[in-house]
Amino acid sequence: MTxxxxxxxxxxxxxxxxxxxxxxxxxxxxxxEIFAILGPNGAGKSTTIxxxxxxxxxxxxRVQVLGEDPADAGRSWRARIGIVLQxxxxxxxxxxxxxxRMFAKCYGEARAxxxxxxxxxxxxxxxAGSRVRTLSxxxxxxxxxxxxxxxxxxxxxxxxxxxGFDPEARRQFWDLIRLLSSDGTxxxxxxxxxxxxxALADRVAVVAGGRVAAVDSPARLTAHVNTAxxxxxxxGDQLRVEHTDHPTxxxxxxxxDGTELAxxxxxxxxxxxxxxxxxxxx
Ligand SMILES: Nc1ncnc2c1ncn2[C@@H]1O[C@H](COP(=O)(O)OP(=O)(O)OP(=O)(O)O)[C@@H](O)[C@H]1O
Ligand SMILES: [Mg+2]
Numbered sequence: 520m521t522x523x524x525x526x527x528x529x530x531x532x533x534x535x536x537x538x539x540x541x542x543x544x545x546x547x548x549x550x551x552e553i554f555a556i557l558g559p560n561g562a563g564k565s566t567t568i569x570x571x572x573x574x575x576x577x578x579x580x581r582v583q584v585l586g587e588d589p590a591d592a593g594r595s596w597r598a599r600i601g602i603v604l605q606x607x608x609x610x611x612x613x614x615x616x617x618x619x620r621m622f623a624k625c626y627g628e629a630r631a632x633x634x635x636x637x638x639x640x641x642x643x644x645x646x647a648g649s650r651v652r653t654l655s656x657x658x659x660x661x662x663x664x665x666x667x668x669x670x671x672x673x674x675x676x677x678x679x680x681x682x683g684f685d686p687e688a689r690r691q692f693w694d695l696i697r698l699l700s701s702d703g704t705x706x707x708x709x710x711x712x713x714x715x716x717x718a719l720a721d722r723v724a725v726v727a728g729g730r731v732a733a734v735d736s737p738a739r740l741t742a743h744v745n746t747a748x749x750x751x752x753x754x755g756d757q758l759r760v761e762h763t764d765h766p767t768x769x770x771x772x773x774x775x776d777g778t779e780l781a782x783x784x785x786x787x788x789x790x791x792x793x794x795x796x797x798x799x800x801x
Contacts (some may be wrong), residue, residue, distance in 0.1 A: 524583075525674050525705040525708030526571060532729075533566050540566045540730040544580070548722075553696065553706045555702045555716040558726035564709040565605050565728070568678050571707070572602050585674055598630070603663045605679050605709075611652035615643055615662060618651055626670040640698075641665045642691050649734030656683035663693065668699065675699065678702045678706035683716060693719055713791040717741075723790070736793055737790045744793040752780035752788065 525606060526548035533541040541563040548554040556564050569575035570582060573589035582588055587596050591752045597615055610618045623631035630652075641661045646654060651662065667675060689712070696719055712714055716723050717737040724734045733740060746783050747783050748766040752759055752773075763769045766785045774780055 521548065522727055523671045524548060525552070525585060526554075526707060527581070527583040528567075528571070531567065531570065531582060532578050533570060534578055535562075540729055541570075541577075541637040544726070544729060546724060546734075548581055548705060548707055550705055550722045551699050551700070551703060553719050553722035554708070556707070556709045556726055557708075557711075557713070557723055557794055562726045562728040564726055565678055568676055568707070568709060572600065572676055573597070574602075596668060598626070599673045601670065601675040602619035603675075603677045603680050607659055607663050609652075612650065614648050614650055615654070617655055617664065617667060622666050622669050630670045632669055632671060632765065637669060640668075640695060642688065654729040654800075655692050657685060657688050660684060661688070661692075664695070674705045674706065674707070674755070677706065679711065680713065681710065689715065690778040712795055717790040725794060725797045732797045736794070741790050741793045741796075742790055743797045744788060747788075749786045750783070751786075752783040754781075 521537070524547050526546060526609040528544060528546040531544040531546075532539065539616055540561075540635050543568060544563070547639075557569070566575065569586050570577045571589055573584075573592060576590065579769075582590070584592070584597055585596060589596075613621065622638075623634050628729070635644075635647075637649050641664050643658065643661050643665065646658055651659070654662065660680065664677070664680055667677065681692050684692060693715070696706055696708075717792075720737060722734060723737055723740060725740070726734045728778055739788075747762045747764055747771065750761045750763060750766050761769060770780065770783070772784070785795055
């Protein structure tokens with residue numbers, strides 16, 4: 520293993536009874552990276568993240584998170600990581616601001632962000648006085664994110680952080696993640712939104728069946744799979760589709776006699792195409 524990575528995992532395995540959720544998984548996340556784990560339901564993403572957070576015991580393998588083994592790391596290590604679980608916990612009777620204040624007190628004022636500033640950061644200012652149980656799904660998730668970053672962690676785990684976010688909230692969340700990243704926070708997130716991984720992540724791991732199927736930057740993962748471009752246009756009322764490695768030359772030929780190619784589009788494979796191929800769906 521390379522010294523000096525935020526997360527180092529070698530040969531991690533975990534079974535629930537006879538079900539092997541994680542099989543001999545390797546993973547390395549550098550300090551300062553935004554790293555996304557993609558994979559179908561049941562692939563072992565949450566199990567892996569929970570082991571890295573010290574919330575779940577592993578069967579075997581080597582795990583180092585911020586230089587320590589999460590299975591026996593203490594309070595000082597715990598204070599350096601932030602966690603947003605896939606499942607949210609219940610603070611039903613408190614208001615949003617009361618909940619954040621309660622957490623801020625636990626961490627002590629020196630470490631914790633100022634509650635009002637934190638709510639501003641996650642876009643919850645107008646819900647500060649609302650009881651947590653009355654929040655919408657997306658607002659609730661923003662609170663989870665707020666609580667995850669309240670103590671300014673060095674490493675932030677986010678398990679499906681934007682589930683239930685509307686498109687605007689998702690983009691605000693991306694800005695927040697980029698801001699945290701530019702302050703030096705290492706970010707490890709899972710997501711089912713391929714465009715989220717493409718927009719945010721320095722590197723992506725595709726996990727399937729408890730194993731890592733591929734790790735690379737979104738652009739390189741996409742390029743590996745299929746580089747042909749798809750050219751589409753309307754020929755009268757007929758849709759024409761051509762797959763080619765040389766779209767510029769193809770279009771030049773098609774329009775050499777001055778023909779206008781109606782509704783012309785040129786598209787490249789997306790991360791989603793790469794993902795579907797990697798998990799064997801395409
Ligand atoms: N506490 C548990 N007890 C028994 N089986 C479990 C437990 N937690 C997870 N599993 C099983 O382990 C496998 C991996 O689950 P995990 O939650 O890690 O997947 P995931 O990749 O996070 O999926 P999702 O995208 O749906 O969140 C699944 O088959 C799941 O049913
Ligand atoms: Mg999960």
